Amino acid sequence: MTVTALLFFACAALAALVFHRLPARFRLSWLLLVSAGFIATWSWQFVLVLAFYSGVNYFLGLRSSPSGSHFKRWARAGIVFNILFLFIFKYSDFFLPQFSALLNSLGFLEPGRVLQILLPVGLSFLTVQNISYLLDVANKRLPAETGFVRFALYIAYFPKLLSGPVERARVFLPRLAAPLVVDRPLLERSAALILAGLFRKIVLANPLFNTIPAAAFTTPLDYPGQNLFFWLLAYTFALYNDFAGYTAIVRGVSLWFGIELSPNFNLPYYARNFTEFWNRWHITLSQWLRDYIFYPLAWSLRRRVPDQNHWVNIVLPPMITLLVSGMWHGLSWNMLLWGGLHGVYLVLERLPALIKPSAPLNKRPLWRQRLGILVTFILAALAWVPFRMQLPVAFHYWQGLLRWTLPDFLGVARMLVGWSPLSGWSQFDLPNPVLVLVLALAITLDALQHRAGSEEFLAAWPRWAQVLLVLALLTAALLAFFADTAAPFVYQGF
């Protein structure tokens, strides 16, 4: 069940109604049951896998508590277990064919058959959450959770299960312990988040993804540079609206249960440099990477090489952190390149500070801030190319971006005034007008949010604009209901 389905909202609303009717002591158990039901809509086997996974991590958490003996070893074992678990499920494509061939040759598997493993939904997100939990427990930042239901909810709470936000146990578990009250202002916030999320997903992200022909990502050199340019813009905004839309929806739904989930996006394409970009894009994962990879690595290096301007201290922490981020997204050369590029951007950004300390972003002249936004956006967009495409194709795409042709404006004009018969649009080498329109809408929405300075900016809109937004959303949803294609959330694949 996807989080944009009407059935999802109906089931979540029903679950919330029952939740608030139940005595407080049964509420979390009910929420766990609902979460298990949600997982089962993907596959009932996932419920068993996650029950096992939660059980093992619960046990490891108790053992990693500093009150016990060998707690550091237990925590390390826990980290290895989680990484192995992820590796077995997520990267099974690499080793299962060979393993199947071995079983075939030994006669344990019928000839020609290959073993298959189904990837549990959201496993990459669960892995990082569990690792942070074990480390926090071992480092005395958090007591080990003794209640299994609360711990299992930390793993499997349905709004955050598929694609995060990556919650920290030390933030999430206390929220479960607090009274879970829902009042009118909270419901208004929830409506603002859900409406903005649905609009981002249904009206912006899905159409933008759809406007890009599949062949653009396999044979980009078949297309003129201007089309590749617009498709890259479309992908850049589609990816952001897809994930930001998803996060807003699940945060809004979570508020029905009185549980606040962490924000994940804060207008990333308004970032003035890459340090700021990573504080605005997939915030919860970025913070996780910062706290559990960047800082420990930077401190460890500083102990060995005390000079803070030494290249080791300048280059290695951001490069390694962003390479790990790339690997988290997928064990492939193109993801490594994507992470590596962002690592390089961060390193380059730190170089001027070696000569002269930089002024804080807010203190810089406005033109520099705006130029920073533009440069950061362009470089981030270029980095999405290897994020989306396998390596040789990504290089072709970059190459193709430089090969602009002159569009056939005369041909379009002749067709529009009726001097030539109506024919296809692609022959004119012009961008798809629908793409341009939706892109403009996406940029406008971000501009409005930027001006309002709040992610719940819809609440400040005049009534007629809010109603118009609802009508646009319903019309797009109706068209999507009848359309021949449906687009899943991109980050559900991780």
Next chain:
Amino acid sequence: MPDITPPKPRRSHSLITSLVIGLLLFAVLSLLFEGLYRWTRLEGIVPLRSVGLYHNQFEIKWFELQDFVRKNGGVDVILLGSSMVNTGIDPDVLAEQYALRTGQELRVFNFGVEGFTISPNAEIARLLVQEYHPATLIFFTEMRDYVAANGLEVEQQVLNDEWLAARLGASPSFRAWLKDKSLQVQHLLPYRNWSRADFPDTFLMSLRRFADTTDAGYEPDRKTAVQLDVPPDPANPDDRDLFAMFSDYAIDPARLADLAQIISLQQEGTRVIITELPLHPTYFTYFGGEEVHQAYLEQLVPFIESHAGVFLQPLSPNLVPPDHRSDRFHLNYKGAALYSQLLADQLSGLCQSENVCLLFNAPVEVAP
């Protein structure tokens, strides 16, 4: 003196209330548009309609036929087949010539649809007879119809469509029901793929086809064939796939069963005539030459006759000059005008010699 007035806080509107208003307004607007489409002639302003089938030419024909029947009170003859029928026969010319020869005025509609082989056409024929009870159905067949692997993609797309399945008797899903019953939805459906990469191309193509198609369902082709006498070459990349598909020609029994299904519609009171358009002689090169065509006819004609169908012998291809064709398969607008007259002559001859005449049909009720 500095202004110390605090900024006026922006008034916040309840989003939940706006959501409710939006939902209600959406429902009201839906009802309003449904009414407008039903009781006014809004189609004139918003021409395209759809039932969500991926094949937009079928939809153009489907709605043109509805309008045709509404306007003329019924349909007497439906011409069914592929793109060769679509561009190859002008029903108005056919009707005029037939009236000239026999004095019988007829309402003829061209339901030729690009890419439709005999398999989807067998189902479409059933649907058309069920809906409009034409007195005569003329099905134009050809050798490609009987190759098992030919046209499978179109066949699956069409026959698996929920709307068509429901029309053919399956119980409709909510979506199929809406597509069939709501005029507002039918006017919205041409835009359902608005965000797809190919939408500007397909939408402009639909508009053009809609504008080009006459009220009687004929879509003229303005191209003129070149170098028709040069036979196709298996080494030519453009011809390679066709040779691969047709060179080892054999009639598929399942496709013959589809033909039998079309002929069996005679039991519903519709006369079924089967014939073949005058194909260019080099067309048969793909199949192995004219001999293979003759062998095909020797198998096909007895089959039709054994099922009590009427087979109208194909006209000689030499009657159609090369500049009346747009390629080896299709006639252009000049060819269509000529062939429509020749076909009317042939049909009137059939009427006079064997008393197999095209008849005027009883009026048919068409739902709005």
